[in-house]
Amino acid sequence: MPADRRSFPEPPGQSTVRVLHTVEGVTLTNQPYPDRLTSELKSRSPGQGGSCLPMVFKGFGLLVTGFGVVILVRGLIATVFFGAPMNLNGRPTSKMEAVVFQVGFLAAWVAFGAVWLFVVGKIFPGPKRYWRLVLADDHWMLRQGNSWWVEGRVSPREIEGLAVDRRGRVVAETSAGKRRAITGPMSSFESAWAVRALSGRLGQSAGAGRSADSQIYPCVPTVDPAVSPGSILKYRLSRSDRPWPRALGCLAATLLWNAVTWVFVWVRLSGADRGWAAWKGWLLLTPFILIGVVALVFLVMNLFQAINDTRAGGAVVEVSMNPLEPGRQCKVFVSGQSALTAMVVRLICVEEVKCGTGTDDDPYSTESKRVRTLELHRGDGLPLAPGLPFETTFPFEVPADAMHSLEIENNKITWLLEVEAGPGDPPRVHREFPIVVNPPRSSGAVS
């Protein structure tokens, strides 16, 4: 299809996305060597290391959860339909008491199994999945690898716009109001390029959002399309740290752990065992109770932080340039509640790497480090007049010799504007606003 070959742009340098010209039409895929797709899929990605730990942990979780569910459901059926008697710690219980106990135990058991599988999935992420998007004239199809199974299909005629979701997938917004993922996850510079290229194929303008009109640099993240216009300066930044979701997640985990633990504590307390048998039970329960107490302490700390954050009110950070460029001056506007009596604004560079090979001896882990901190502003945080919010605007620049933001497999460099405000040490308010730093302007950007 020579017409397709001419019309579809090539991906930017350093991209893992490839454009193929097949009998079905132009195809986008993240598979580096499409000819090897079948054999690599069969061997389940040999580059990911040969650990059997994930399978063992997942299998153990599924087995224990499934076995427990079968026993508990069987007991529940026997109690409800056949009036089977139930003894709790040596004493007979009423039918209602037995049902409540078993339903509660079943819910806790299933929740515990789900948490187990979730944690195992986080510690041992699965192998990289390959995808391919076939751009036929009358339909676009998303497939996994070279499988014939169609994961998603959309007609180009019904696509009203293209966007990028939080996982870096290109999403088609249809005239029926639906959003369908048409690619797999990609780096942000790749997804920005894909939106432009696919929009061009649709005859539309290059997507929506800030990234549509900015330069694309290989391996450099693009600006979050959700960046909104500011009231004083051009762009308002959104914060990356979210104390309430973190506190609520902590609350859920603490409740779940302690609910399960205290079921056993209650059973132990109402038991008739004495002497060594009772001591054995308490000895077994002690680590679980201690973990529950530690979880409670973490919960209180997180709740305290979230409440403080809410009491401190909204902080607004706006910048005159986004993305930033090393050596070019930019302005930042910071606004906060008048109750804050000290404010420090810093520009911070963070390196983040994924370590480990995923084998039994060297499991996956993530490490991050703040490698450069520049204090941009330190003030008393007092407003010009009582009752008004504190506001300040000041210029700053990223040093000309600073590294740009980086987003490549297993390695990430992020820049943050950090706002800390008092009173107290540690300060009552700590907020982080990610911002993209591009390489110095040159002729090497993808147009």
Added chain:
Amino acid sequence: MSEGSLAIVLDRLAYEPGETLRGSYKLVTAELSRLEEVEITVGWQTEGKGRKARGVEHREVREAGEGGPMDGNFSAVLPASPLSYDGVLIKVRWAVRVRASFSDWGQLTSEAVFQLGHVARVVA
């Protein structure tokens, strides 16, 4: 391992994004008759604490039948990013690699590191 030497010479050791890297290689071996191909790649790779990643900006393969690839010149336009970087957890290193493959005799490889951009070294 094959015996012989493979030398790479670059016109400079530091480049700016968008500039053209120029260089040459010279292969010295007694087994030239077995030479199959010479592959030249210009790319980067990460080093440091994390898992490695790599990218290739330019790749060319010269086969033995195309007029004696025992020495030759190459050039590549360098991209805007990623720039060379010497951080605490992450290091990005650009290099030219030349690999000469021989039939039934293994291969010879050589590498020349260069700097892209002028990002300051981060001190831990």
